[in-house]
Amino acid sequence: MEPERRSDDHSLGDDAITELIKKVEMGDASALMTLYERTSPLLFGATVRILGERAAAEEALLDAYTQIWKRAALRNPATPALEWLLESARASALARTLWGGDRRSQSPPSEGNPIATVTPERQNRARRALESITPFQREVLELAYFSGITCDAIAARIRKPLGAVKSHARQGLAAIAQAEAPENNEMGEQGETRKSD
Amino acid sequence: MKHERATEELRELAALYALGSLTQPEARSFEIHLEEGCVVCDAECRRFSRVTASIGLATAEIEPPEYVKDLLLARIEREPQDRSRRGSSESPRPSPAAPPSTLQRRKAGSGIVPWFLAAILLVAALLAGYMWQSSERRSAELQEEMANTRATAGDLRVLLEFDREKAAELDRILDAAGKTGTRVSRLLAQAAPFAASGAVVWDAEKRECLVMGEFPRPPQGKRYHLWFLNPTTKSLAGAFDTNPHGRTLARVSTPPDIALPTAMAVSLEPETGVSVPTLPYCAAGRVD
Numbered sequence A: 001m002e003p004e005r006r007s008d009d010h011s012l013g014d015d016a017i018t019e020l021i022k023k024v025e026m027g028d029a030s031a032l033m034t035l036y037e038r039t040s041p042l043l044f045g046a047t048v049r050i051l052g053e054r055a056a057a058e059e060a061l062l063d064a065y066t067q068i069w070k071r072a073a074l075r076n077p078a079t080p081a082l083e084w085l086l087e088s089a090r091a092s093a094l095a096r097t098l099w100g101g102d103r104r105s106q107s108p109p110s111e112g113n114p115i116a117t118v119t120p121e122r123q124n125r126a127r128r129a130l131e132s133i134t135p136f137q138r139e140v141l142e143l144a145y146f147s148g149i150t151c152d153a154i155a156a157r158i159r160k161p162l163g164a165v166k167s168h169a170r171q172g173l174a175a176i177a178q179a180e181a182p183e184n185n186e187m188g189e190q191g192e193t194r195k196s197d
Numbered sequence B: 001m002k003h004e005r006a007t008e009e010l011r012e013l014a015a016l017y018a019l020g021s022l023t024q025p026e027a028r029s030f031e032i033h034l035e036e037g038c039v040v041c042d043a044e045c046r047r048f049s050r051v052t053a054s055i056g057l058a059t060a061e062i063e064p065p066e067y068v069k070d071l072l073l074a075r076i077e078r079e080p081q082d083r084s085r086r087g088s089s090e091s092p093r094p095s096p097a098a099p100p101s102t103l104q105r106r107k108a109g110s111g112i113v114p115w116f117l118a119a120i121l122l123v124a125a126l127l128a129g130y131m132w133q134s135s136e137r138r139s140a141e142l143q144e145e146m147a148n149t150r151a152t153a154g155d156l157r158v159l160l161e162f163d164r165e166k167a168a169e170l171d172r173i174l175d176a177a178g179k180t181g182t183r184v185s186r187l188l189a190q191a192a193p194f195a196a197s198g199a200v201v202w203d204a205e206k207r208e209c210l211v212m213g214e215f216p217r218p219p220q221g222k223r224y225h226l227w228f229l230n231p232t233t234k235s236l237a238g239a240f241d242t243n244p245h246g247r248t249l250a251r252v253s254t255p256p257d258i259a260l261p262t263a264m265a266v267s268l269e270p271e272t273g274v275s276v277p278t279l280p281y282c283a284a285g286r287v288d
Helices: A014-025 A029-051 A054-074 A081-099 A120-132 A135-147 A151-158 A162-179 B008-019 B024-035 B039-057 B066-076 B086-090 B100-109 B115-177
Strands: B182-189 B197-203 B208-214 B222-229 B234-240 B247-253 B263-270 B283-286
Touching: A014 A029, A014 A054, A014 A081, A029 A054, A029 A081, A029 A135, A029 B039, A029 B066, A054 A081, A054 B066, A081 B039, A120 A162, A120 B039, A135 A151, A135 A162, A135 B008, A135 B039, A151 A162, A162 B008, A162 B039, B008 B024, B008 B039, B024 B039, B066 B115, B115 B182, B115 B197, B115 B208, B115 B247, B182 B263, B197 B263, B197 B283, B208 B234, B234 B247
Parallel strands: none
Antiparallel strands: B182 B197, B182 B283, B197 B208, B208 B247, B222 B234, B222 B263, B263 B283
């Protein structure tokens, strides 16, 4: 299904998010609240996907924004702002999987909104790119991203050779980069995608 | 060793590092290589990191509950920000052990200090430095633990307050619903774009309604109006408001001469009031 764009468009570009983070860095709590209002659906979607249940995901989301508040000044300016936010949420959620045992779902939860509101163009492009890779590549990449496990563990979980897991992870990322071109077309690598894999 | 061009093997390593799928020794080894300044691997890493973020960006959005924002606001009021810049935080901490200038001055200056005395001083200084660092680390850990405990206590207070409000709401509902002669109408949304739903508990004896449910915030200048319907009349029971989160728990006093309803309905009307409801209704339901 082609994701839609919400009519009350509150979408943010990376620049706008960066500006908000700069204000957060200066101790501007209202900027953090604006950042939360605009980006929390995306980050909460990711934490729910990682943890597989809402209560733990809410705690992870709270931790993530607390860390964003505390560590805004430590952000490496070379890291795009939205990636930094997502990575904060992912790290908080994955940390909880370590504390609370493996509560992760292996498939996407049934809830979730296909509407892209945070940065619609980029989100929609990412979704199309992820749909364009092979199911095996997607399975490997999603296990790696949402479960935070090593290739060895992925290979054991899906019962495939380690070498195949590693090469499909690389090929999958290269294919996503190519599908998201022109933004990432400097990957210097052909997207190695075959739907029939 | 710095690389001159990206090979398949390097790309695979960078991709797995960006995904966080290397084992700890593999990841540490690759980080050391990056710290040595290999621009080729660094560039591959950055590119794959950006692509990896796309997996997160493709995730379906889910709106978090409103109270998480309240908790966040309460928490950051107590959380100090870490204002040390990356550069300064990553710079090695000057060791308090054995200030080099002192030792060097002594060695170079007099030349009469026996070697064993120098060694003892050095060991003592290193020991003192180690103990100082340990106590500093422990102190920092304790402070962090205290901050976390305070944050947790604050969160619990907010949740407790939230639970108290909910308990009070439930008491009011149970109190109203438990009386004899109470009539209940379950309200369901009637037409888009209304996403309203809820229930009305009518205490016929006291001529009072308890309206509860989810009603989106009305536009400026409008209020929700409750109507009692029967086959021949549509009577205004009263108006009510909703909270900023679109939740309602309101008492509405009904006129003493209002006709017995067979159904109830809610409509959006100007604050000044109307005598007949504007259709379509936001929500309506039969009286049980």
